[in-house]
Amino acid sequence: xxxxxxxxxxxxxxxxxxxxxxxQALYARxxxxxxxxxxxxxxxxxxxxxxxxxxxxxxxxxxxxxxxGYDTQRAGKLLSAFVDDLSNxxxxxxxxxxxxxxxxxxxxxxxxxxTVTRLMAPLTPFITERVWQDLIVPVAPTPRSRCTCPPGRxxxxxxxxxxxxxxxxxxxxxxSWAGPRARxxx
Numbered sequence: 001x002x003x004x005x006x007x008x009x010x011x012x013x014x015x016x017x018x019x020x021x022x023x024q025a026l027y028a029r030x031x032x033x034x035x036x037x038x039x040x041x042x043x044x045x046x047x048x049x050x051x052x053x054x055x056x057x058x059x060x061x062x063x064x065x066x067x068x069g070y071d072t073q074r075a076g077k078l079l080s081a082f083v084d085d086l087s088n089x090x091x092x093x094x095x096x097x098x099x100x101x102x103x104x105x106x107x108x109x110x111x112x113x114x115t116v117t118r119l120m121a122p123l124t125p126f127i128t129e130r131v132w133q134d135l136i137v138p139v140a141p142t143p144r145s146r147c148t149c150p151p152g153r154x155x156x157x158x159x160x161x162x163x164x165x166x167x168x169x170x171x172x173x174x175x176s177w178a179g180p181r182a183r184x185x186x
Contacts, residue, residue, distance in 0.1 A: 013080040014127060016087045017116070021131050023091060023098070024109045031101030039107040049108040052090045055082065056112050063119045072123060079120055086112060110135075 028034070042053055059082045066075040090109070091098075097105040114136055121128040 009076075009080070013076075013083050014124065017083045017120070018127070018131075020083070020087050020091060020109075021113055021117075021135055024106070024113050025135055027098040027101070028106055028110065031106060033101065033103065033106045035107060035110055038103075040104040042108075045104040045108060048090065048093060049104055052086070052108060052112060055085065056115055060115060060119065067122060075119075076123055079116065079123070083116065086116070 042050060045053075059078060062078050063075045066072070066078065090112075094102075094105045094109075098109075113131070117128045117131050117136065121132075
């Protein structure tokens with residue numbers, strides 16, 4: 001692994017993860033929000049939240065299998081792709097909800113950051129420990145070292161919704177790739 005590859009991983013994954021954590025912390029603090037039993041249940045949250053939780057559960061299963069097989073490269077690639085989706089799809093499309101202090105959005109992002117932090121811990125222990133101490137401990141004071149890897153859960157979003165999002169993502173990517181000149185003709 002060369003210097004350029006490491007720089008790319010830091011830029012595309014670790015900084016994106018760090019910025020997502022900072023985003024969640026900022027809007028939770030601004031809204032005076034902390035996780036509680038009064039937060040909406042996953043089934044009562046918007047479809048975008050349920051999609052993200054479903055993807056998170058699939059990620060948990062895949063990363064756990066990869067790490068159980070000592071395949072850290074696969075685990076890292078899975079986490080990198082998920083962090084990209086988290087930032088570029090979920091957070092960008094939910095910004096207004098965060099601005100308004102939407103409890104479902106705050107709870108969903110908190111759950112996702114907590115789980116991703118647990119999954120990333122074997123690969124990036126110092127970064128995840130800092131996130132754990134700053135974001136998770138104030139609301140759930142269990143040391144990260146005592147936490148177990150999160151179990152995979154059943155999907156909260158039907159496969160049809162997940163595949164529909166994939167097709168939409170491909171179309172949006174193609175559209176942005178075409179550039180402003182092609183879009184102006186449409």
